[in-house]
Structure formats: C-alpha cells, structure tokens
Amino acid sequence: MRLIVxxxxxxxxxxxxxxxxxxxxxxxxxxxxxxxxxxxxxxxxLWTGENLAGMTARGAQHDIIINRLLGLLLPDISEPGLGxxxxxxxxKSYLGRMIQNVxxxxxxxxxxxxxxxxxxxxxxxxxxxxxxxxxxxDYGLGGTxxxxxxxxxxxxxxxxxxxxxxxxxxxxxxxxxxxFTIDGYNSCLQTTIMYVTVMVLKEDAETHRKxxxxxxxxxxxxxxxxxxxxxxHYDDDISQIPNSAYVAKDVIIADSHHGQALAQxxxxxxxxxxxxxxxxxxxxSLDAYAHLRKIYRLCKVHGLRNIDEMRLDYVxxxxxxxxxxxxxxxxxxxxxxxxxxxxxxxxxDEKLASPFALAGMCWEKSDMSLLMWTxxxxxxxxxxxxxxxxxxxxxxLTLLVAMLRGQRLALNKQKSREIAVTTGIRxxxxxxxxRERATLASRWNMSAKLFAMKHVxxxxxxxxxxxxxxxNQLMQNLEVVQHAASGFPSSSSSNQTYSSATVRQAERKxxxxxxxxxxxxxxxxxxxxxxxxxxxxxxYFSRVTTNQFYATPLPTCHTSGSQQHKY
Numbered sequence: 001m002r003l004i005v006x007x008x009x010x011x012x013x014x015x016x017x018x019x020x021x022x023x024x025x026x027x028x029x030x031x032x033x034x035x036x037x038x039x040x041x042x043x044x045x046l047w048t049g050e051n052l053a054g055m056t057a058r059g060a061q062h063d064i065i066i067n068r069l070l071g072l073l074l075p076d077i078s079e080p081g082l083g084x085x086x087x088x089x090x091x092k093s094y095l096g097r098m099i100q101n102v103x104x105x106x107x108x109x110x111x112x113x114x115x116x117x118x119x120x121x122x123x124x125x126x127x128x129x130x131x132x133x134x135x136x137x138d139y140g141l142g143g144t145x146x147x148x149x150x151x152x153x154x155x156x157x158x159x160x161x162x163x164x165x166x167x168x169x170x171x172x173x174x175x176x177x178x179x180f181t182i183d184g185y186n187s188c189l190q191t192t193i194m195y196v197t198v199m200v201l202k203e204d205a206e207t208h209r210k211x212x213x214x215x216x217x218x219x220x221x222x223x224x225x226x227x228x229x230x231x232x233h234y235d236d237d238i239s240q241i242p243n244s245a246y247v248a249k250d251v252i253i254a255d256s257h258h259g260q261a262l263a264q265x266x267x268x269x270x271x272x273x274x275x276x277x278x279x280x281x282x283x284x285s286l287d288a289y290a291h292l293r294k295i296y297r298l299c300k301v302h303g304l305r306n307i308d309e310m311r312l313d314y315v316x317x318x319x320x321x322x323x324x325x326x327x328x329x330x331x332x333x334x335x336x337x338x339x340x341x342x343x344x345x346x347x348x349d350e351k352l353a354s355p356f357a358l359a360g361m362c363w364e365k366s367d368m369s370l371l372m373w374t375x376x377x378x379x380x381x382x383x384x385x386x387x388x389x390x391x392x393x394x395x396x397l398t399l400l401v402a403m404l405r406g407q408r409l410a411l412n413k414q415k416s417r418e419i420a421v422t423t424g425i426r427x428x429x430x431x432x433x434x435r436e437r438a439t440l441a442s443r444w445n446m447s448a449k450l451f452a453m454k455h456v457x458x459x460x461x462x463x464x465x466x467x468x469x470x471x472n473q474l475m476q477n478l479e480v481v482q483h484a485a486s487g488f489p490s491s492s493s494s495n496q497t498y499s500s501a502t503v504r505q506a507e508r509k510x511x512x513x514x515x516x517x518x519x520x521x522x523x524x525x526x527x528x529x530x531x532x533x534x535x536x537x538x539x540y541f542s543r544v545t546t547n548q549f550y551a552t553p554l555p556t557c558h559t560s561g562s563q564q565h566k567y
Contacts, residue, residue: 031094033086038098040085044069045102050404052103053111054397057096061089111398113138116147119400128152132407135214144207146200148214149403153414155222157186158195162230163376165383166254168203174396176201180211183383186417190437191427193413194386197406199399229295230372251368251376252295255302289355293367298360300324301379307347314527316341320348326363326373456531463524464538467517474513477506 004016013036033041044066045052051063060066061082074080082089089095109118120133135148150158161184169179180198185191196218198211220226230250307320319337322328338344351357359366363373393405420426430436484503524537 030087031091033088033098037086037089040073041082041089041098042102045099046106050401050408053107053115053404054394054401055099055103057092057099060095060099061092107400111400113145113399115398115400116403119403132410133403134218137210137214139210144200144202146198146207146211146214147399147403148196148198148211148218149406149410150196150215150218151410151414152222154193154195154410155219157193158182158184158219159223159225159227161186161193161195162250164195164252165377165380166252167380167383167387168255169387169390171395172390172397173199173402174398177399178203179390179402180208181383181387182215183380183386185377185382190431190433192382192385193417194383194390194410197410199402250295250372251297253297253299253377253380255299255380290367292356293359293365295368296356296360297368297373297376297378298324298357299378299380300361301381303361310343310347312341312344314523316344320344323358324361324378328362328364331362331364450532453530453532456527457535459527460524460531460535460537463520463527464535467520467538470513470517474510474517477509477513480506481510 001020002018004018006012006014045055045060047069048055048063048065051059051065055063067079067081070080070082070085074084077084082095089098107115107118109115116133116136120136123131123133129152132149132151133147134150135146137147138145163184165183167181167183169181172179177199178201180200182195184193184195186193196215198215200207200211216226303324304321307317310317312320316337319334322334323331328334335348338348351361363370366373389409390406393409394401397405416427481503528535528537
C-alpha cells in the first residue's frame, strides 16, 4: 500500500491511497462523509437561520437556500444537491443524524417547551424593546402552559385599537398546542395587524382569563396604562372618549367559543370603574353576562359557515341565518321554524343556554349602543389576512420554530409601519381608503353571487332533465293503466293486451313517480328564487291535468289489501 500526501494539505485536503494485490472483500462504500464535507454541511445548515430548528433530511435535500449555496460551491454541476457534495448525503438516515448533530449544538434544549425557556433567557440580554417572549408560564401539574409573545411596539398598537378580533388557530402548531391571537385593522395604515400571539394547550375559560390578565399586565408595563373599555370607563356618547393615542375598546368580535367569552366576562368584571351605559347602572357594577351583551359580537362568517356545514333544508337554514341582524321582523316565527328540525333545535338550545350568544347576533337582544353596533364589523374576516401571513410561514410547526417565524413576521410588520410613517412608502400601491375597500368588497360579493347563481342554474337544469324523464315514464305507465281499465287504444299497438301483473306494476310505478315529482317540485320552486332567472322550470302534466289529458278519467287503482291510490 502506498500513500501519496499533498505538500499543502490545506489547499488539497485529500490523501491518495494505492493498494495492490488480491482483495478478499468488495470495494468499501462511502457510507460516511469526511470532516471537510461535514463542516461544509454544518455551515450550509447554519445559513438557513431559524429554519434549522425544524429541518429534516428531506427538507435539507430540497431547501432552496442550501441548493443555491451549493451552486456557488459546485459551479461545474448543474442543479447540485447535497448528494453532489458527498454521495453519503443521499442516505436520508445518515443525513438526518448529521443534521441532528448540528441542531443539538445550536438548540441544545430542543424545539419544544424547554427550547422556548432557553431562548427566553437568551433574549433577556437584548434589551426591553427587542424582547418578543413576554410571559412564559407553567402552572404545574394539572394546570397548563402558555406563552405570550409581543413586542412593546405591539402593545402601543393595541392601545390605539378601538376594535379587536379574537380567534384561535389549530393549524399552525403541532400536537395539542393552539395559537390564540388578537388582531385588528389599523385605519391609519389601512392594514391588518396582529397585536398579540399566545401559544396555549387548553381552551377553557380559566386559561383564557389568565391569558387576558397577562396581556393586560404587559400592556400596562409597556404603556403605563391598562386596556380600557368604552362601556365601562366612558358613556355611550363617544364624544366623551378622549381624543388620544390610547382609546377605549368599543367592540370585541369573536366566534362562539364559550371559554373566550367567559374569560372576557371575568376580565371586564375586574375593572372597578363604574358603568355609565344606562342610568340604572350609573353607580353600580354590571352583572355577570351584562359585560358581554355590551361589547361582544359573534362572527357572522363563522356562524353562517357552521350552518352550511349542517346540511339543513333551505327554509330551516334561512331561518337560522336570519338571526344575525339588526332588527328581526319576526323573531318568534324564525324560532318556531328552527324548532321543527332536530339538529337545528340542538343548535338553538346551545345558543339559548349561552346568555350572550343571541345578544352577539342581534342588536335588539344586546345592550350595545346602536352607533357602536352599526359602525363595527360583523365578522373576523379582516383578521384572516394576518392569519394567512402566518400560515404562509408554515403549518404544523414546533413551538420554537413557530415562535421564531412569528417574531420575524412581527418585526417585519413593525418596520413596515415605521417606514410608512416616516417615508410614506406603503406595503401596497392601494390607498386602502373606505371607497376602495367598498368597491373591492362589492366586486367580490358580486362574483360570489354569480358563482352561487350558476350553481343553482346547474341544479335547475339537472332537475328539468330529471322531470322530463319522469314525465315520460309516467305517461307510459298511465297509458298501460288506461288501456287495461277502459280499453283505450295504446299508441304503440292498438291490439296489445296487458296482464294483471303488468298493470299492478304500472300502478306502483305511477305512484312512485308521482311521489318523487311532488317532493322535487317544492325544492325546485325554492331554488329558482336564488338563480339567475335565465333557467325556467320545465312544466309537466300535474296530478290534476293527468285526468284531463284523457277523454275517460282514470279509475281507482286497487293495490294489495284495502289500500287504494287515486291518480
């Protein structure tokens, strides 16, 4: 065996080994990479930043940052990958172990709760303005864990907001973790802002109450003033609310989650200021659910979507949807319609069992002022823009990865606002004023209506084809019964005779077809009201005109036993 060693190992870190003579073993496969390639791999992984925390072997092989850096290292290879750096990196098991070694050095405490605790200790030296993890609380055995994350600048944004949107995301975090967010629309910048993010395990009222208290403490720490609510601290007259950067919260829009509402109830009760909403409560505190009836609104989009998923008939679903209104023309009538369906009755019982649900749907049932109800939004759709921004950063993420990407997103949003204020450069070229938003909303609504009308028209066309087929079958069987009963000549053959079994079978078919037609016609009559009016219902011979079609009326057709059907 001969070894050929380069003079300068630093410039050529490779040794040539020459072996001669017979070999009793196969050529060894390069199952492991040399230290030089491992160091290059480690540096490539570090270039991915926070993506390293959730990096996998397959993700590393297809990561665009790694592949572009490999293109600079290996310019002679077209579209190089990690396997071109060393052949052993084609093995995902080996590559995964090497990636885990790098992750253990950078994140020794892992990507879960312990990783968050370690990162929170590390960021405490960056200064208060750069601190993103504000509260990291473990309530011990039988309790829960939660993390509140927001920059101090977001606390000031939260104080400037008069309308809050509360929602919970189940897609972004892996496992049993959920992401609770408070969003809002900034009228000055015409953009949606996510004020605070909370990672939490449970969704009960006690957990939400703890979250709101922690958020209130953080806002007080950052701004020197706790959150204020218009129905508690000020009168109905909005002119009495001071014209300052820190305004009162007029409306909270959320879904029908009972834990969120009860937490808001408990949080509002802790404010000791007197309520001035009505004269009778001028110097007394509100009762338990009165706070929610004055400030809480249920998201209309969430409610209508849940009703559509129940697959109810048109009349019942329309009655349920009509409860989201300002003033209902016939509230008791709508309740009676809903009570006729078992599933709709169960839905209504849940709303009636919650003292704030119906008040959040209809203004007449609430204690909110008409002005507040009219100017506020009826859904959390505006907050969905902020949710989509976070979803684009990835779904089913570990805690540390989700926190790091959320921190980067919040920092970019903060910088965008600073640039918009100082230079006037906005995120988009749209003005974002009320007229432009109304125009876009009308276009989207019209597109949605046209799509819905096209769907109804397609159903009506299919209904017409079915009715024509059923009508032809009905006429054929009526001809059989008429010919057998009165000797009326058949159009196909005047001398054709029918057996009693054939006649009875035709009678059963007539009854079945006519029943099908009678059931389908009312549904089509209801559907045509929502179509484009370009498709008309096909007219067929009804049960009454069937007897008029023949010169001799159809006789009574007897079936088994004493049961009779008249056609």
